[in-house]
Amino acid sequence: MATSFDKKDISTTVWFSLEKIILMIVSVFIMPKIFNTLGTVDIGKLKLAESILGMFSPLFFLGLSAVCVREMVFKPRDSQRIMATAFVMRFIAWAFVAVGVIGYFYLENNETLLSIYAILVFGYLFRLTDVFEYYLLANKRAKFIFIGKMLSLACVVSLQYYGIKQQLSVSYFAFTIVLDFLLQGVFYFLVLWSKREIRFRHLKFSRKLGVNLLIMALPLIVSEALIMVYIGIDEIFLRYFHDDHANGVFASVQFLVIGLCWTIGFAIVNALYPSLAESFNTDKTYYYNKNRHLLYLLVLLGFAIAMFYTAFGDFVLDHYFSEQYNEGKTALRIFSWAPLFVFIGMLYEKHLLTTNRLKHNIYRFALGCVSNVILCSLLIPGYGVTGAAIAVLLSHFITNIGYVSFDKDTRKDLKLLFRLSK
Secondary structure, eight states, X not given: OTTTSOHHHHHHHHHHHHHHHHHHHHHHHHHHHHHHHHHHHHHHHHHHHHHHHHTTHHHHHTTHHHHHHHHHHHOGGGHHHHHHHHHHHHHHHXXXXXXXXXXXXXXXXXXXXXXXXXXXXXXXXXGGGGHHHHHHHHTTOXXXXXXXXXXXXXXXXXXXXXXXXXXXXXXXXXXXXXXHHHHHHHHHHHHHHHTTSOOGGGOOOOHHHHHHHHHHHHHHHHHHHHHHHHHHHHHHHHHHHSOHHHHHHHHHHHIIIIIIIIHHHHHHHXXXXXXXXXXXXXXXXXXXXXXXXXXXXXHXXXXXXXXXXXXXXXXXXXXXXXGGGGGGHHHHHHHTTHHHHHHHHHHHHHHHHHTTOTHHHHHHHHHHHHHHHHHHHHHHHHHHHHXXXXXXHHHHHIIIIIHHHHOHHHHHHHHHHTTTTO
């Protein structure tokens, strides 16, 4: 990577990765305690709520994250107008979805579920402030993102530890998730305001820009909707064919693989994307070199995660989680191979974004969604949590590897992108 990425790129990646590593270390100690405090049933309810709301997240986010970062890289003078326009559009979308979700659970007359969903929905309101994170990321200023996340982490972990000691309810821990987003957004705004990089008079909504952003983001909205369905459908199947306990067990597996490890690859790809986008406009050869080196790093990271949980997965569940989570041992060994496929897909998605060919994202995630629904319906009724792990793993393989094998144009594109022919 040193031969392809400059010092600023490496610095950005280090800050992003350091944040994820610290979060991973803290999570190792605090999250199993939360899992054990709430138990598999309440954890299952919370994770099911997150999954169901996650299916609406494309409407909350409107696919604007990657598009806004790209546009800020290409058109830095329009950054404040992009931030303001994205904020307004996302607020309007949030309002419509929030009214619908809260109204539905209010009519259902289930106070426990209503409180959990209402808290998490308001969390999406506070996540509107991540438009400021778009700006910091586009300008390769990950240090401030790191500081904001660490300050928020310190506050949230303190509250979570208090909740563990006091044996507080699932609604309390849902509240800590919301608070995390609020604290980060406030910090980013204060940083940009203090440095005079953001002023209210410059934060003007542009209808024309909003329409253009939506048109560019439409493939991402569709693909993200498909992603959330094929990622979250397993939990719905587990709840339907089994119970909240099964969802709680699988949630521990997802936490160890996705919550702890998946985010590291995500951070690396996101941190280096502005550099990839810049190189695409200036030097295609340099752009392909960067992608090839980044691919090698992500494959190595994916193998390392899989080998770690294959060797030490049982030990982790035995020593950090209570006995009720032991059913997830086999599922953990299986699902630990998912990051290897997902990391490749993350990098491919950034290439599609850079080349403005996001329709392929829709095709591959539609394939993954259909395959996961079929696999879940076949495997979960008889094999439970292990069946869910197999279904999701195979769907990730189909989405991120299988699609390339069956699509001639995409296969040729990846061969050029990663220079596999040389």
